[in-house]
Amino acid sequence: MSEMAALSKYYSEIMKSHNVTCAYVLHPDESCTYFLLKTIPITLFRTAQFFVPLYFLPMLANSKNFTKEKLYDVLKVFVSSVIAGGSTVYGAFLSICLLSNLIGHTSFWTLIPIPAMAGGFTIFMATEKVHGFFCHAVSFITFDILVRDGSLWPLRMLKTYRSLRTIFFMILSGIIVDSMYLNGDSIIWLFKPLRKYKPKIENDISSNKTKPFDQHHICDHKRISCKSYILQVFRTYLMLGMALEILKSLFSNFGAILKNPLTGWFYIIKHIKPNFLLFVSLYPTLTESINCMLNNWLQRSTRLNQDISAILGGLPFYFCADELQILAHTFITAIEAIWHRYKLYSDPTTQTYQWLTKIPFAKIAFIFGGSYMYTARLFYPWIAPKFLQRLMMLITNNKFDVIGERVHSLWIPEVII
Known part of the structure; x- marks a missing residue:
């Protein structure tokens, strides 16, 4: 200052x-x-x-x-x-x-x-x-x-330590995914909002009672195996990463493309970053893999499983740790997630710090x-x-x-x- x-x-x-x-x-x-x-x-x-x-x-x-x-x-x-x-x-x-x-x-x-x-x-x-x-x-x-x-x-x-940026991202990833587990509609993240596990209910006619019923497995993906789902996640986010890189290069070289389309598209391909593609594809893939592994090992889907998988799944950020914009976006998203949780779970009856939500x-x-x-x-x-x-x-x-x-x-x- x-x-x-x-x-x-x-x-x-x-x-x-x-x-x-x-x-x-x-x-x-x-x-x-x-x-x-x-x-x-x-x-x-x-x-x-x-x-x-x-x-x-x-x-x-x-x-x-x-x-x-x-x-x-x-x-x-x-x-x-x-x-x-x-x-x-x-x-x-x-x-x-x-x-x-x-x-x-x-x-x-x-x-x-x-x-x-x-x-x-x-x-x-x-x-x-x-x-x-x-x-x-x-x-x-x-x-x-x-x-x-x-x-x-x-x-x-x-700014100085790459490993510290990676650890910081992993912690923020855990905060964001935990918030999505509690209130998935409040924030936008690379993943789709993770839902709380709710087993299906099957009516038992003989006893006139209900009991939990799970058609396939305890993970949140239906009709496909964990292996197929993880491969699907990898392909989806790899294509998403390619689309984002092309869009960013298109925005950066828009004038060059208008002047010479062939040369402009060459610039787009040249500026695609492999380290970014590694991060975008491996981060959700590793997160979902660990989550499926924990769910099947414990035979139940829990909030703790989601948090551990999100933290460990953030390891691929090391490939992209020099991209400060991604870390900055993650930090601000985590702050927004914490703020949404505060507004949602603060007690309005006691008016505890409720005035903060008005600012x-x-x-x-x-x-x-x-x-x-x-x-x-x-x-x-x-x-x-x-x-x-x-x-x-x-x-x-x-x-x-x-x-x-x-x-x-x-x-x-x-x-x-």
């Missing part, structure tokens, strides 16, 4: 001495009014470009099971996401111009941190599904940046986390994930790096001297 305070003072002094305004950093040779009016359709269009593959490619992959109602739901979420994302970016641009005209010049705080927070308040207008997605994305990117930065010693330890922690995290990650992207680009760099360039119509170039041009010559 002291480093950021010193940096903000340094930048603010330079900007004040050069009388830097929004016209210099955002819209040279244009008025604020013209720039802001012109930016509305551009921002919405660029934001839509980000969400089109995210929402509609899975729809195409599952087109056989798609109905008009599902299409309408996807379109509704898509439009809401575009408006919410576009409003966040546009709100930041609008705040930069307003603050610059009110104060008379632009400073470190009025260039990115405060406008980013102002734009972040638009999250309160988004639907629950959309703001949940946005808040999760900003939270895990912020955690990723904090680990890369390493200023806090626990995060510095995670919109996710939205607050979006506002402040977004401000931090945008500031890091502009002033600490070496710790910003590449995904964040591409995203900011896309949704701001390349304005974000233009701002950086113009701001950095003020102090780089002075540093050289």
Whole structure:
């Protein structure tokens, strides 16, 4: 924090001495009014470009099971996401111009941190599904940046030791799967929600009583053996990993594919990561294998079996331990799982800490986390994930790096001297 305070003072002094305004950093040779009016359709269009593959490619992959109602739901979420994302970016641009005209010049705080927070308040207008997605994305990117930065010693330890990251992932995996076992609908994870084991009930006509009845075995998969089920899980998640890698490469090389489709597809194949495929396919496979083994050994399916299998099943993360985004996503998902459990199982009759459930922690995290990650992207680009760099360039119509170039041009010559 002291480093950021010193940096903000340094930048603010330079900007004040050069009388830097929004016209210099955002819209040279244009008025604020013209720039802001012109930016509305551009921002919405660029934001839509980000969400089109995210929402509609899975729809195409599952087109056989798609109905008009599902299409309408996807379109509704898509439009809401575009408006919410576009409003966040546009709100930041609008705040930069307003603050610059009110104060008379632009400073470190009025260039990115405060406008980013102002734009972040638009999250309160988004639907629950959309703001949940946005808040999760900003939270895990912020955690990723904090680990890369390493200023806090626990995060510095995670950044340094691969084995520690693997153990951390295994523990988080156990927390997530345990939460899914108790309340599977509250979170989204790589696995489908694991269900509590409920044996079938068969009516005994002679005694007029009911007794437990299990048609095949005690595991949660029906009509197929454990071996067949495990092979099915491996194939399913291997194909899922391939689809995710192709989608990520498609997003990264979209321009190259449009210019030259043959070369573009070569880039897609080249950028597929074998270590990611190993993790995505082996993590659920090993988890389900251990779970089946424990269930058949103990002759019952228990919560403890699920937890042990999830923890030990996280070992393949070692192959992918350098992917901090996956660890960050897992950490934020575990926090969400714990929070859902707290809200579900806290006692409303005694009102024990019930006031905590009224605080919109996710939205607050979006506002402040977004401000931090945008500031890091502009002033600490070496710790910003590449995904964040591409995203900011896309949704701001390349304005974000233009701002950086113009701001950095003020102090780089002075540093050289």
